[in-house]
Amino acid sequence: MKKARVMGGWTAAFGAIVLLAAGATPVRAQSPFEPSFEVDGRLGLAVPFGGIGKLEDIGLAANLGGAYWFSPRFAVRGDWGLEALNGSSIPAAQDFRSLNLWHYTVGLQTNLAPPVSGNVKFTVNGGLGATTLDFSGSGPSHTYLSLTGGARLLFPVSPQVDLFGGVQLNLAFTKGDDLFQRVNGSPDLQPLGTSSSWTLPLWGGIQVHFP
Secondary structure (H helix, E strand, C coil): CHHHHHHHHHHHHHHHHHHHHHHHCCCCCCCCCCCEEEEEEEEEEEEEEHHHHCCCCCEEEEEEEEEEECCCCEEEEEEEEEEEECCCCCHHHCCCCCEEEEEEEEEEEEECCCCCCCCCEEEEEEEEEEEEEECCCCCCCEEEEEEEEEEEEEEECCCCEEEEEEEEEEEECCCHHHCEEECCCCCCEEECCCCCEEEEEEEEEEEEEEC
């Protein structure tokens, strides 16, 4: 009986030592976050809606942007983009054969996927800026307050490079008296009468990271 008690005591003591040793084993710390910068270029199609959609058909879109990641989840970003619309097939809009929309925006971007290197990432962004409507000599140019928001799915091809596809919504608060169209074949231009115009670019692009 005494031997059993002694063995039981040694067993308990050994178990306690093992537990203490396991608790004292250092856990590998995660790599500390370091701010980083990235730039991207995008090409795609721009689909016009609202007031612009009454004047123009689908055109081409291009964008250059950059983001500064100040935390694992959030970045501040800026974008400069161009949408070159082709001119509507609607007879009432034949005076506007070409329209360039220049976008200048700043905003925030967030990574919704776990921030693990090498994984597919899903990001969303939103921002505020300005949009210039340039009718390339066929009409007056105007600049308006605008909002933008979008989402991208990124696929890493190397530690520094991602390929991505996505969609962006650009909303310009246009004035109805600034956009005109011909009505029923009239030789006089009439106000379009809309207070907002928006486009939906569908993107594909490449992104490069700089630590």
